[in-house]
Amino acid sequence: MTVIQSSQIAQLPVMGEAAQQSYPTATLYVVATPIGNVTDITLRALHLLALADVVACEDTRKTGALLTRFGLSKQMLAAHQHNEREVAEKLIERLRHGERVALVSDAGTPAVSDPGARIVDAVRAAGLNVVPLPGASAAVAAISASGLVNDRFHFVGFLPAKAKQRETELAALKPLAATLVIYEAPHRIVDCVEALAAVFEPARQVVFARELTKLFEEIHRCPLGEALAWVKADANRERGEFVVLVEGAAPDADAGDAEALRILDILLAECSVKQAASLAAQITGRKKNALYELALQRKRA
Numbered sequence: 001m002t003v004i005q006s007s008q009i010a011q012l013p014v015m016g017e018a019a020q021q022s023y024p025t026a027t028l029y030v031v032a033t034p035i036g037n038v039t040d041i042t043l044r045a046l047h048l049l050a051l052a053d054v055v056a057c058e059d060t061r062k063t064g065a066l067l068t069r070f071g072l073s074k075q076m077l078a079a080h081q082h083n084e085r086e087v088a089e090k091l092i093e094r095l096r097h098g099e100r101v102a103l104v105s106d107a108g109t110p111a112v113s114d115p116g117a118r119i120v121d122a123v124r125a126a127g128l129n130v131v132p133l134p135g136a137s138a139a140v141a142a143i144s145a146s147g148l149v150n151d152r153f154h155f156v157g158f159l160p161a162k163a164k165q166r167e168t169e170l171a172a173l174k175p176l177a178a179t180l181v182i183y184e185a186p187h188r189i190v191d192c193v194e195a196l197a198a199v200f201e202p203a204r205q206v207v208f209a210r211e212l213t214k215l216f217e218e219i220h221r222c223p224l225g226e227a228l229a230w231v232k233a234d235a236n237r238e239r240g241e242f243v244v245l246v247e248g249a250a251p252d253a254d255a256g257d258a259e260a261l262r263i264l265d266i267l268l269a270e271c272s273v274k275q276a277a278s279l280a281a282q283i284t285g286r287k288k289n290a291l292y293e294l295a296l297q298r299k300r301a
């Protein structure tokens with residue numbers, strides 16, 4: 001067996017292979033960028049960025065600094081939440097002239113709790129080619145290192161900032177059997193954990209994936225009942241970026257999964273709570289009493 005030293009990796013044939021991939025013109029490339037560690041960029045992304053005629057990005061300073069780290073200098077176009085439609089028109093024009101356009105966000109995968117979806121939608125609607133260049137995303141990195149054993153996850157992204165709306169959303173998520181994936185800003189992490197503790201059972205496992213791929217990366221798993229104490233035990237834990245994972249509901253712990261909830265909501269729009277629970281029980285085979293409780297919660301929300 002040939003043993004390759006890390007110093008030899010730069011000479012591996014795969015480095016050349018990335019250059020030989022097809023990078024068609026007149027195409028929008030949706031390019032994932034690192035979520036912290038600058039070396040978490042794919043070979044294909046690097047080649048495409050080198051070839052791109054223009055890079056659409058959230059913040060030209062941040063993306064400019066990233067490109068500089070890769071030795072690149074590119075024309076950039078600011079594409080943020082408030083101007084995506086206008087930018088899309090400009091990009092469509094450029095794509096029609098045969099350009100290669102890269103779309104990036106500040107970190108991770110565009111259109112995942114980040115701008116980009118409207119641009120992709122408009123470009124696709126114009127009949128133009130869109131190619132994803134996959135790479136880092138905080139949600140997937142957190143799930144992969146969590147050890148939570150579940151084939152399903154439900155991507156929540158950012159919870160509402162307002163307490164009442166957040167509570168309503170969490171109550172609706174409580175019965176889901178899938179792992180919940182929540183993005184949270186550092187200044188709201190305490191509020192987030194308090195809100196989780198008010199709605200979910202204290203025995204549910206939670207995983208904090210903090211500062212992933214960065215110097216102070218920390219991945220901590222504990223029962224929800226111990227989570228607030230963990231966050232407060234170190235002031236640094238209210239800094240940095242977080243993904244919070246919440247273990248899904250135990251299969252028979254509650255009435256609902258996403259499908260039962262969907263059916264219940266449709267029925268609630270037409271029937272009384274009692275009738276909706278009874279019909280939902282017949283359709284889903286789940287317990288009527290549990291569905292009744294759930295229907296009451298949905299009505300109150």
Ligand code: SAM
Pocket residue numbers: 035036105107108109110111112113114136137138139182183184185209210211212213214241242243
């Ligand atoms: N598009 C990105 C992705 O693919 O993951 C997400 C962008 S969203 C605006 C930023 C949020 O992602 C942060 O508030 C945090 O919840 C999460 N995040 C981003 N980078 C992270 C990191 N290095 N460690 C932990 N969470 C991170």
